[in-house]
Amino acid sequence: MHLFRNISTLCAIALLWAPVIVRGQSSAGIPRPSATGAPRQQDTLSLPAIPKDELKGFKNLFETSTVGGVTGTRLNPMAISFVESYMRKYGKGLRDMKKWATPYFTLIDNILTQHGLPRELKYLAVIESGLRYNAISWTGAVGPWAFMPAAGRQYGLTVTNGYDERLDYYKSTHAAARMLTDLYSKYQDWLLVIAAYNCGAGNVDKAIKRSSSRDFWKLQYYLPTESMNHVKKFISTHYVFEGEGGITTVTKEETKELLLNKATALNEEELKNSTTHKITGRFHSAVILKYIEMEPASFNKYNPGFDDSISLNGTYELRLPVAQMNRFIAKRYEILDESIQRILDPSGRH
Template sequence: MMKRKLFISGILGLGVLCMAYSTDHGIAINPTPGGKKLKKIVLSQQFEFPGKVANDSADPQDEDITQAFEVGYNAANGIRLNPRAIQFVQDYMEKNGEDLRKMKGWAQPYFNMIDGVLKKYGLPEELKYLAVIESELKSTATSWAGAVGPWQLMPQTARDLGLRVNRNIDERKSYTKSTHAAAKYLRDLYREFNDWLLVIAAYNGGPANVYSAIRKSQGSRNFWKIQNYLPAETRMHVKKFIGTHYIFEGQGSVTTLTKAEVTEQLGVIATYLINRRLTTDELSNAKSMEVSGKYYSGAIVKNIMMDPAEFNRYNPDFDAIMGSNNNAYEIKLPADKMELFIANKYIILNESVQMLLSGATVVK
């Protein structure tokens, strides 16, 4: 069922949450003292020259913010924001930054819980900021369309995800249970779209609206190309997520980039390594063994009947390392695939050599 969200005119009134209680953990959340004024940061210059912030006039109270941006955009990160988002993010940060900064203290227990759940499902922890723009983390938030809770789940969607929703109980209001449900939904949406900006758009406006926008844009799956075919609310929702992410993190991540931007800026390996972390269940079911020699992923996936993307998730940098002088690797596979690998490893090695000799591409 298509999900619709609570209309939020900016991320305001966060003080209402200051005395909220986590019913799942029994943790009382207390506010931090009044936040410091957020200094305007010239994003356009920063995104053009990663690692540099126009802060010559920064006063001491803004040092923590400017330092966060400097650290976030050093060579180790260098994630660039799409030029089409810069002005919106700049305005959003200027308008909402001070209120959102106050959340860093009192909302930390919530964020810690959400991080743990997202990690269990193999999802980027930065997706927690979706709950901020959905509901301001309010467990009682209710939209005109009937979406309820911190993750603003519609009744049927919540039931499909395993939550109880009836006259006597509404588990959408439970921080822990609703977070598990939202994580399942986000995981399924990522499997559907394989692009975090499209996932956020679909979470807000429903997959049908995203597919409609894709069709109207001649099949493009780039959010920045299809955005004008999305409902205005959904389009703004994605940009609010990006703005909130920058306020909290002082930098971007795979969740603020299109799939193409992730590949361009972080590389193919990073796409699998960061976007599709192995879940707890996947890790517990995986088997490992050290291999050496001229093994090639193309031959492996062919013989064990495994999707190449899944293989790369389990074994990032495999071809690059196996193609180097130090070609030893602890290969990790689901238990059933490992059995096939062991049973066919000599065939796989022979086919690997043949593929490499015939010019197969090695990812480096």
């Protein structure tokens, strides 16, 4: 999955608009380009604007940030210089993309959620292809997820001279999700997954062996330069779109630290008057709060890193005051159903 050789290509393709071929799923609601290739004015969607200068307060990335409503982790110091330069060069192009990419992101989000993957992985498609369905890299990787022919076939896509499902947004996103799932099962580290998606698991394995480390920041210089930078482009793009880092922008060990450091210690009385219940499934904290009538700050105190952790692991040891736990248990199936609907349709149109 090689990215285009020249980094400037990203900025160019980020400004292009191309129709999406989606077989097996209606493309209704996806804006069509005007004759100039840009989205028509009536097709652009109103989105919260990224600050005019996304580098304002950039120094604060060294400090703890907010991720999923709870205390997050700082940007790795080894990424600061690259991210700062990247945001200066390509921030405008990515902000422009944010104005027209919502239909694409909605499709990708839904599919990633179905596969139990973090939705932030959609930014991999941004750096692979600029979201263009017909993108072709210098290595011959094709489509929004930049599949080489062999990898496309391996993950269920038909690739022949007359028919190429790598161009199919719906099918190629499912294929990418299957590949990302396999890579995560192997590495348990999203930064290594991003690297392996670009240069192949073999090259990542060699880097691990040569560096005697599974920490991206320690093994990065044993990777192909393009792949090392690919990971940093992903982190940078995440920061441009989200304004912060997240579960997919840190190493395995940093993830553990992130989740552990989110905890605000409960006092003895709070522990005594609370109880735990192991849950499985894609519960969403906002839906739980609605049903148990609890404030977000209080819920986060009892359940640090809830949304990140359950998205990553699928299970969670939920802790709540006894009264709220009783409400949760009584309504847990309704809560789970509404949570899934919310995740599949973040706009709330379900």
